Amino acid sequence: MDDLFQHEPRKPLAEALRPGSLDEVVGQAHLIGPGKPLRLAVESRTPHSMILWGPPGVGKTTLARILARSFDAEFIPLSAVFSGVKDIREAVERAQALLAQSGRHTILFVDEVHRFNKAQQDAFLPYVESGLLTFIGATTENPSFEVNSALLSRAQVYVLHSLSDEEMRQLIGRARDSGTLAGLSFDAAAESILIGYADGDARRLLNLLEQVRTAAQVRGATTVDAAFLGEVLTLNARRFDKGGDAFYDQISALHKSVRGSHPDAALYWLTRMLDGGADPRYLARRLIRMAWEDIGLADPRAAEVAMNAADTYERLGSPEGELALGQAVIYLAVAAKSNAGYNAYNEARAFVKKDRSREVPVHLRNAPTRLMKELGYGKAYRYAHDEPHAYAAGETYLPDGMEEPGWYRPVPRGMELKISEKLAFLRQLDAQAKQQE
Template sequence: MDFSSKPLAERTRPQLLDDLIGQEHLVGKNGVLRRAIESGSIPSMILWGPPGVGKTTIANIIANAVKAPFFTLSAISSGVKEIRDVIQRAKFQSNTILFIDEIHRFNKGQQDALLGAVEKGDITLIGATTENPSFEVNSALLSRSQVYTLKNLSKEDLTRLVEVALEKDDILNKKKVTLKETQALFNISGGDARKLLNLLDLVVENIGGDKVTVTDEQVINIAQQRVATYDKSGDQHYDIISAFIKSIRGSDPNAAVYYLARMIEGGEDVKFIARRLVILASEDIGNANPTALVIATNAFQAVNMIGYPEGRIILSQAVTYLASSPKSNAAYMAINHAQNLVQKTGDLPVPLPIRNAPTKLMKEEGYGKGYKYSHDFPGNFVNQEFLPDEIKGTTLYDPGKNAREEEMRKRLKAMWKEKYGY
């Protein structure tokens, strides 16, 4: 391919570790991935993170750094045959690296085809995924790989990406591009570096001329002129799933089932859709309607057994139920607050009365002493301290303003009126 015809994201893709923007926790001065790359000791790994944050770039940087034979497969278009071909070639080349994009789309058989080669060290696997590998990568393969979590790029990272592109890309340099405004570029790209750079490239090309000034209005107008086609491997995939989730969260069953149809017609993986519904049932509905999680989980199991085309009916039932359900993100916010508290306060000592006391020495040290067994008291409840002393009285779960959680609030208030702010 002629270099000038490549998308901007490819023309400016970093080749060296020091040129990578973002992911400081992995590739910064003391980053664990930097140490591995600089030592030349590359483990099999899964790079997990949102789209456009550097997974493919990191894989390429690793290949360049260790000067190893490097093969790339896409889980969308490759199967067991392609995997076996690479493994066969790897037997005659040492330190072979196999990069598999969207590895979560490989089924169990395809993942099993990789396992032996990874175990024997015939290949070093680098898998990239936007999905939680705990659910989408089989346990045997996962246990033989390091999982590195990539973070969303900050606004500063995205700004720097654009600055580097304007500075180093010959095509943009010739057109003397000036960015008068960047907010629309950032909003439309949604934190995806590849999408951001390619949108900038599209806007510059459409404006034309020797001197180009980019404004928010121009970006919006040009972006809206693009024909929207569903591509389950590209940007539209993420736009549609975003609209789908937000429609359910916003209690609009009509919009939700429309976007469901867009995904079905586009050939979207049935498990991908169903898994999103399970997450949403807890994140956006939670205790406002606990049955939502039951419906979503059963739908996930059912469509896995049935598949398309009949699975579409099950998905439609689940989607319209979840969209029509009362909503609450109280459980989701509770775990966020709790994790933030743990990160701030560290490993606080567990109160002695509720510690486990399996040995005589522990009992002598006071472990378990003073614990009150709730079922020995009226209403199966007795007021006692469970949180560490340093954070006692901290309210983390705030029930939502809906019928079910208001009942929970009343019950909690009756029991803990002197301790928590219910």
């Protein structure tokens, strides 16, 4: 009787189709194509430390393994999720032993290196510096924020991209050519759906193909169409990390689309974030911020619309309340734009922060007591409502000796066009009053 434990477990499709050379890699042509950095490193047989930065399933681990094989180097993989300083020390000891015994070099691969704290990252720095180890780190997070500067200075950062639709089709073709999809045909619509579900992630695409293959075997199906996929697959969320770069990149894209007056793009990024699981309340708060930062007094209704949308969501929740956020985004995108109020506030805040404490002019001070009146508080104050145009022409409201700063500069758009005209009229009254002094 066969011993069950003597059999090798069947490899997942993603592992079975893992490329063994740069020529077999799908995607990342900007790094592995002719004359590109990683291709040149392999051809020159000159390893160097690097950080591979990109989303999941784009080949970071695969490239690291291929590089180690191409350099005939020992490959020691560590996962920052499960490893600590002890594991790093053991890797260093193993690398030292290999070098002493056979002269063989070691590549230390650290997956999810952003999860190592500073002390852990510092632990292998001396050995990277001495040349004992060539370090290859993989991360889905921006190395500028997640990797310490000492390590960054010793490693070249390479950015990997999500696979394009055409590259995903190449991957499906490779799976078909390998025989793993024998007897199974996919129509064009089914391929497009799978590529959409995979969202640029090669590993996810291969896992989906394996799931479909298994379902087809159980059902005795030979053709895969959209209806079949709808029955055997669950919808995968788009790539979205609520605390990572994807989150902040998409928020940035939403804000810039609103600022750029592009309602369709703004709607796309809003719904993309909602689809990915972003908190609608957070998005509502960001819309209110956009209304004040990029629209301001050019259209004061924008802030009202944003506030009302936030209140509506609180009352209705998801998904009904999301409609209000969507319409608020459209309004903000098409509204007249002005950052005059935003700039004026920032300039005033910067001035006050570095300026001395100036006294309130006597004529602007309140005088609720007899002593204060005797000291001249409020004396010569002109009540604006009693003046022509409800404006005390020539009056000053800034501290004594402070020049007019001119922080608020309304733009010639929307409501601020009218504001600009009014301010110009009031300045004209001030000039006339000074001439009469």
